[in-house]
Amino acid sequence: xxxxxxxxxxxxxxxxxxxxxxxxxxxxxxxxxxxxxxxxxxxxxxxxxxxxxxxxxxxxxxxxxxxxxxxxxxxxxxxxxxxxxxxxxxxxxxxxxxxxxxxxxxxxxxxxxxxxxxxxxxxxxxxxxxxxxxxxxxxxxxxxxxxxxxxxxxxxxxxxxxxxxxxxxxxxxxxxxxxxxxxxxxxxxxxxxxxxxxxxxxxxxxxxxxxxxxxxxxxxxxxxxxxxxxxxxxxxxxxxxxxxxxxxxxxxxxxxxxxxxxxxxxxxxxxxxxxxxxxxxxxxxxxxxxxxxxxxxxxxxxxxxxxxxxxxxxxxxxxxxxxxxxxxxxxxxxxxxxxxxxxxxxxxxxxxxxxxxxxxxxxxxxxxxxxxxxxxxxxxxxxxxx
Numbered sequence: 001x002x003x004x005x006x007x008x009x010x011x012x013x014x015x016x017x018x019x020x021x022x023x024x025x026x027x028x029x030x031x032x033x034x035x036x037x038x039x040x041x042x043x044x045x046x047x048x049x050x051x052x053x054x055x056x057x058x059x060x061x062x063x064x065x066x067x068x069x070x071x072x073x074x075x076x077x078x079x080x081x082x083x084x085x086x087x088x089x090x091x092x093x094x095x096x097x098x099x100x101x102x103x104x105x106x107x108x109x110x111x112x113x114x115x116x117x118x119x120x121x122x123x124x125x126x127x128x129x130x131x132x133x134x135x136x137x138x139x140x141x142x143x144x145x146x147x148x149x150x151x152x153x154x155x156x157x158x159x160x161x162x163x164x165x166x167x168x169x170x171x172x173x174x175x176x177x178x179x180x181x182x183x184x185x186x187x188x189x190x191x192x193x194x195x196x197x198x199x200x201x202x203x204x205x206x207x208x209x210x211x212x213x214x215x216x217x218x219x220x221x222x223x224x225x226x227x228x229x230x231x232x233x234x235x236x237x238x239x240x241x242x243x244x245x246x247x248x249x250x251x252x253x254x255x256x257x258x259x260x261x262x263x264x265x266x267x268x269x270x271x272x273x274x275x276x277x278x279x280x281x282x283x284x285x286x287x288x289x290x291x292x293x294x295x296x297x298x299x300x301x302x303x304x305x306x307x308x309x310x311x312x313x314x315x316x317x318x319x320x321x322x323x324x325x326x327x328x329x330x331x332x333x334x335x336x337x338x339x340x341x342x343x344x345x346x347x348x349x350x351x352x353x354x355x356x357x358x359x360x361x362x363x364x365x366x367x368x369x370x371x372x373x374x375x376x377x378x379x380x381x382x383x384x385x386x
Contacts, residue, residue: 012375016368017042023085024364033075036060036067037082037361044342044365051343072347072354079356083150086364087194090149093371095197096142100324101222102331103184103203104139105154107132108345116169116352119156125335135359136180138187140196141330145370148334148363149196150187153355154180170351181210185217192220202328205229208309218288218311225294225324228309234293235283248307251280252295260297263319265326274299277322279310289313294321338366 021038028034043056053068062068107123109132116133123132138150159166160177178186184207192198201217201224208214208226217224230249244251255278265273276297284291290312298304308325310316338344342365347358 012372016372020089020364020368023089024082027077027081027085029076032067033071033077036071036075037077040068040071040361041365041368044362045368048343051346052348072349072357073351077357079353079360082360082364084194086360086367087149087191087196089364089371090140090147090367091194091196094140094142094144094147094367094374096144097197097199099140099142099196099198099200100327100330101149101188101191101196101198101201102139102141102328103136103188103201103207104328104331104335105134105136105180105206106335106345107134108347114169115350116171116355117153117155117159119158121156133355134180135355136183136187137331137335138184138191139331139334140191140198141327142197145374146330146334147367147370148338149191151356151359151363152178152183152187153352154178154183170353172352175352179210181207181213185213188217188222189220192222199223200225200324200327202226202324204328214309214311218285223289223310223312225308225310225312225321227325227328228293228307230305230307232293232307232309234280234309236293237281237283248293248295249305251293252278252305252307255280261318262299263322265296265322266329268329273326275322277318279318279321282309284311290316292316292321294325296322296325334366337369338362341369342366 017038020041024037025034028037039060040056043059044051046059048055048059053065057065057068105124107125107130109126109130110118111131118131118133120129120131121134123130123134134154136152136154137148140147140149155175157177184203188201201222203226205227208228209232214224214226228248230247232248233245234248234251235245236251259278260276262274263277265275276299278295280293282291282293288311292310292312294308294310296306310321342362344359344362349355349358
């Protein structure tokens with residue numbers, strides 16, 4: 001790398017961090033916490049193996065972790081307002097009318113019972129039931145890049161019903177019980193209200209099989225390709241009339257083999273992700289576009305199938321449906337890069353507010369990296385759904 005390129009990249013990073021300082025600076029009444037917030041983000045972008053208050057304080061040249069710990073605990077600032085600034089940052093640098101919103105969750109393994117929302121619950125990260133916190137995340141994928149937009153900490157019913165425990169963990173009294181799909185719907189509506197450009201939403205079966213979430217999306221004019229289980233019931237239509245009803249796996253099993261087409265779900269680390277795809281038109285609310293069941297079948301193992309329920313514009317192509325279904329991998333990749341590069345899971349806080357503060361700053365750090373890579377044209381070389 002030439003000296004000129006090296007200097008230009010350093011300047012680009014400095015300019016980018018200064019932009020973030022200006023975006024979030026108003027949320028901090030004093031200079032110290034404002035500087036600590038930017039230093040925290042800078043530290044999350046570093047090559048430190050563990051990115052917690054101790055290591056980030058040392059990185060910032062501070063003799064003790066007190067300032068960074070206060071930033072996550074007692075300093076007066078609202079992580080939701082910083083999240084709102086993140087909306088604007090992503091919209092400015094990565095926004096695109098073809099954007100896709102993706103919903104997913106990730107587990108944060110924890111010891112003990114004091115961390116807000118911790119419980120023995122299924123973690124897709126671990127692939128089993130573990131003692132963990134579960135965060136529900138909204139990500140954004142566009143031709144320019146992919147990153148997070150929003151986050152919510154899932155609180156199991158046992159927590160909501162235990163007022164004393166919630167108080168000890170700093171959970172606000174107004175926080176009510178909300179399922180993961182409800183949290184997802186709230187985040188999607190916040191993003192749309194903030195002007196985030198998106199045509200599609202995708203998510204796994206936890207969210208796809210939730211009728212209430214699908215209705216919320218349709219009410220906002222959002223199209224979706226959402227995974228559903230094989231026993232998802234639907235009424236198939238043939239040329240505008242009812243063509244039979246049944247489970248998704250049964251409906252597709254009855255299709256002629258000529259109904260299947262090989263299409264790509266996007267480019268992965270090993271090239272095009274090719275699958276066989278088929279779709280069946282199904283009943284849906286009147287005057288809200290078209291409704292389909294979509295199936296994806298492995299080319300190597302015909303018994304390996306996945307199913308999706310879709311709300312689409314008229315005359316949508318199978319290629320487009322496969323592209324959107326494939327975009328769900330974008331959030332899985334975002335989890336991997338954020339945990340590996342911006343310390344998403346490196347926090348050592350137990351309080352509810354501390355979780356939101358660390359996660360929000362980590363999301364901003366990830367968005368910064370996505371913007372830098374977008375400007376460098378890295379998306380033409382990295383795995384992409386476009």
